[in-house]
Amino acid sequence: MKTVSLPDGTAVPQLGFGTWRMGEVASEASREIAAVGRALDLGMTLIDTAEMYGEGGAEEIVGKALAGRRDEAFIVSKVYPHNATRQGVIDACERSLWRLGTDRIDLYLLHWPGSTPIAETISGFQQLVADGMILRWGVSNFDTADMKEMWQAPGGSACATNQILYNITRRGPEYDLLPWMKGRSLPAMAYSPLEQGRRVGHLELDPVAQRHGVTAAQIMLAWVLRRDDLIAIPKASHPEHITANHDAARLELDEDDLAALDRAFPPPSSKQPLGIL
Numbered sequence: 124m125k126t127v128s129l130p131d132g133t134a135v136p137q138l139g140f141g142t143w144r145m146g147e148v149a150s151e152a153s154r155e156i157a158a159v160g161r162a163l164d165l166g167m168t169l170i171d172t173a174e175m176y177g178e179g180g181a182e183e184i185v186g187k188a189l190a191g192r193r194d195e196a197f198i199v200s201k202v203y204p205h206n207a208t209r210q211g212v213i214d215a216c217e218r219s220l221w222r223l224g225t226d227r228i229d230l231y232l233l234h235w236p237g238s239t240p241i242a243e244t245i246s247g248f249q250q251l252v253a254d255g256m257i258l259r260w261g262v263s264n265f266d267t268a269d270m271k272e273m274w275q276a277p278g279g280s281a282c283a284t285n286q287i288l289y290n291i292t293r294r295g296p297e298y299d300l301l302p303w304m305k306g307r308s309l310p311a312m313a314y315s316p317l318e319q320g321r322r323v324g325h326l327e328l329d330p331v332a333q334r335h336g337v338t339a340a341q342i343m344l345a346w347v348l349r350r351d352d353l354i355a356i357p358k359a360s361h362p363e364h365i366t367a368n369h370d371a372a373r374l375e376l377d378e379d380d381l382a383a384l385d386r387a388f389p390p391p392s393s394k395q396p397l398g399i400l
């Protein structure tokens with residue numbers, strides 16, 4: 124599994140695993156716990172979750188899947204913007220730790236920009252780092268202007284990542300956000316890399332998929348993973364999807380593939396506001 128270095132030098136797998144929509148239906152729990160376990164077995168050990176997912180249900184699924192193997196995983200969780208005051212992030216993190224059944228979160232993100240000044244949220248994150256409850260922090264759904272403001276806030280340049288909507292049908296961040304982040308050695312985390320399974324424009328993906336003998340979804344994932352400054356966190360609950368995504372990380376797209384995909388899904392030629400799902 125290829126790795127990506129965070130700004131503090133920690134290497135994380137380039138292909139992680141998402142958990143949105145898990146922990147919502149009790150009868151699905153054992154299948155979802157098994158899915159997270161399978162991802163770990165295959166080396167997709169960066170597990171992304173949030174207090175929002177299933178209102179804590181997804182964190183409980185992750186906690187159960189990690190029982191006895193916490194040290195194998197790199198846990199990413201997120202705090203709601205309405206909990207992002209200095210004391211609010213500390214209280215929310217305590218609840219997340221309890222649901223996750225662990226004493227530390229590896230990377231804790233502000234889920235999207237809210238009304239609390241970012242400097243105050245950062246101050247809460249700094250306290251959590253000092254107390255060992257989180258090892259590092261970052262943000263999510265921050266567009267370029269949000270990132271610039273955050274970077275100038277006290278302690279803002281300690282941010283470890285920005286988790287954003289990015290896939291072959293959502294190339295807007297290539298115009299200014301990804302270059303801005305790359306210039307600061309800040310990797311991005313691409314969420315919904317499969318466009319939530321909708322595979323918009325799959326007809327255009329099919330010729331490339333056929334050339335490699337793989338599916339359109341695998342081409343979408345390999346395309347995101349072509350960049351060494353990106354971590355992808357596809358969600359999958361079906362075992363065959365988890366295996367397919369793992370295999371996609373070994374696919375190498377050549378210049379002809381990339382040119383064909385650029386024609387079908389052109390890169391941005393002007394600023395586009397960051398999308399959010």
Ligand SMILES: NC(=O)c1ccc[n+]([C@@H]2O[C@H](COP(=O)([O-])OP(=O)(O)OC[C@H]3O[C@@H](n4cnc5c(N)ncnc54)[C@H](OP(=O)(O)O)[C@@H]3O)[C@@H](O)[C@H]2O)c1
Binds near residue numbers: 286287319364368
């Ligand atoms: N920060 C944020 O605001 C934010 C927003 C959205 C998502 N996220 C994170 O990013 C993760 C991924 O995004 P997402 O869940 O929105 O969408 P996604 O990963 O793009 O797509 C997930 C969907 O694709 C299906 N799928 C997975 N692998 C497949 C394959 N190889 N072939 C065909 N279908 C496949 C899954 O089906 P099955 O489950 O049935 O296998 C599921 O329906 C989330 O789970 C969450 O952790 C963060």
